[in-house]
Amino acid sequence: MKLFDVYPLYDVTPTKAKGIEVWDDKGEKYLDFYGGHAVISIGHTHPHYVKRIKEQLDNIAFYSNSVQNPLQKELAEKLGRLSGCEDYDLFMCNSGAEANENALKMASFHTGKSKVIAFTNSFHGRTSAAVAATDNPNINAPINKQQEVTFLALNDFDTFEKTIQSNEYCAVIIEAIQGVGGLDEPTTEFFQFIAKKCKEHQVVLIADEVQSGYGRSGRFFAFQHHLDTERSRSVQPDIISIAKGMGNGFPVGGILIHNSFKPSYGLLGTTFGGNHLACTASLAVLEVLEKENLITNAAELGVYFREKASEITEIKNIKGRGLMIGLEFDFEVAPLRKRMIVEQHMFTGSAKNKKLLRFLPALNITKKDIDLFFDGLKKVV
Incomplete structure (x- = not known):
């Protein structure tokens, strides 16, 4: 048997990692400024994270959601406190796509309707309703196109x-x-406008924070940058979807559902979601975010990154917030990205915008790491 060939692969085989440093099977070191699509939030093999998971493995790794799991309640309480979303309830699943599936399903249950409004260049996942709400016809199969989505x-x-x-x-x-x-x-x-109109028309507002959440933008959630001046707080979505940085590499996702929504047995469900290892990985991430003050670090280093980027004339635009940043050039960046890997041993990301280079490192990087990134970038541009 061979692998189903759906990924274009760089000729790099990572075998070991620590922080933002990654070593391949030849012993060559790379710097990871992409975090595997913004997944690595607290650095590879963070010692607290590794310790927590090893200890949990010695006790119990998994049992189904048919029994009590106090780790889920502990996670919900800590997540609510650190995110400022204590008036939400947590449902756990396994990925960002699954989180958005459950969010859309809840919205449909809640309203009795099925049509969805999404936005141009959106990406919400590769499954059923999530991919239907994704603005990319190339990954949208006929079975998914039965969903009614307006972009x-x-x-x-x-x-x-x-x-x-x-x-x-x-x-x-x-x-x-x-x-x-x-x-x-x-x-x-x-x-603010769409939040107001959703309330007026009793439409569920879903904030997809799968990539932008968990401090990456310099706030716990990126929607929290947008203040509702009437209420002196951020815009308040009805449902918030989370994944990626939530588990620092362990497959975990979830949705925060405002407590005005009423649960019932069987409404949502999952076999693996919220298992003991997933909860432990998620708790370890929150513990490190809090102890090391990483959300503030992301905000401060985002400012420093922009200052360094402004020195390079080839960069035509800087997009994003915190440590979720894109550098836009006047040429397609695929060759540049390859040279960053081959010549500078640095991982970066691409986007649907082919002229944009994405920078999504662990949130505990330093100014020195950013300096190294720009030293490498200057050499290839």
Whole structure:
């Protein structure tokens, strides 16, 4: 048997990693400024993370959701406190796509409707409704296209208002910072506007924080950058989807559901979601985020990164927030990205915008690491 060939692969075979350093099977060292699609939030093999998982393995790794698991309650309480989302309930699953599936399903249950509003260049996953709400026809199979999704441009107030007035929609799903799409953002005024219109028309507002959450933007969630001036707090989504940085490499995801939604037995379910190892990995991440003050670090280093980027004339635009940043050039970056790996031994990311280089490192990097990145970038541009 061979592997089903769906991934274009670089000729690098990582065998060991620590922090942002990765070694391949030849002993060559690389610097990881991409974190495997923003997954590595606290650094590879962080000692606290490794210790917690090893200890949990010695006790119990898994049992189903048919029994008590106090780790789930501990995680929900800590996540609520650190994120400022204590008026939400947690449902755990295994991935970002699954999180968005459950978010959209909850919205449909809640409203009795099925149509969805999503946005141009969105990416919400590769399964059923999640991929239907993803603006990429190439990964949307005919079976997925049965879902009714309307794609609108970000920050187009008039079209959004005309569309939602039809009262046919169960949900609006939006990334506070688009990941795969290329780091575009809704303005605060637009985010406030869609939140208001969703309330008026009883449509569920879903904030997809799969990539932008867990401190990456310099706030726990990226939507928290957008203040609701009437209530003196951030815009409040009905459901928040999470994954990627949540487990620092352990497959885990979830949704935060506002406590105005009422649960019932069987409404949602999962075999592996919320297992003992997943909870332990997630708790370890939160513990490190809090102890090492990594969200503040992400915010501060985002400012420093922009200062360094502004010194390179070939960079035409800097997008994103915190340590979720894109560098836009006036040429396609695929060759540049390859040279960064081959010549400078540095991992970076691409986007649907082929002229954008993505920078998504662990949140505990330093100014020295950023200096190394720009030293390498200058050599190849």
